Amino acid sequence: MDWPDRIVVDPAILTGKPVIKGTRLAVEFVLELLAEGWPHEEIFKSYPGLTGEDLQAALHDAADLLKSERIDPLTV
Numbered sequence: 001m002d003w004p005d006r007i008v009v010d011p012a013i014l015t016g017k018p019v020i021k022g023t024r025l026a027v028e029f030v031l032e033l034l035a036e037g038w039p040h041e042e043i044f045k046s047y048p049g050l051t052g053e054d055l056q057a058a059l060h061d062a063a064d065l066l067k068s069e070r071i072d073p074l075t076v
Contacts, residue, residue: 003060004061006020007019007020007027007058007061014026020049020054020057020058022049023047023049023050025049030043030058031059031062034055034058040055
């Protein structure tokens with residue numbers, strides 16, 4: 001399964017925030033766990049529905065979002 005297939009956006013789930021497919025865990029929540037230094041094993045223990053591929057998908061999703069961000073220089 002490709003990583004984009006692991007991320008779902010559905011208005012009926014968490015008001016349309018991207019979530020890991022088959023869960024109600026928002027990508028942003030998973031990223032926060034990783035940013036706070038949670039070891040993968042602890043994440044899997046606390047959220048047994050998640051896989052390593054799901055964590056990678058969350059990181060890829062965030063990277064793609066940042067790549068698509070447009071920055072307009074501020075002229076003074």
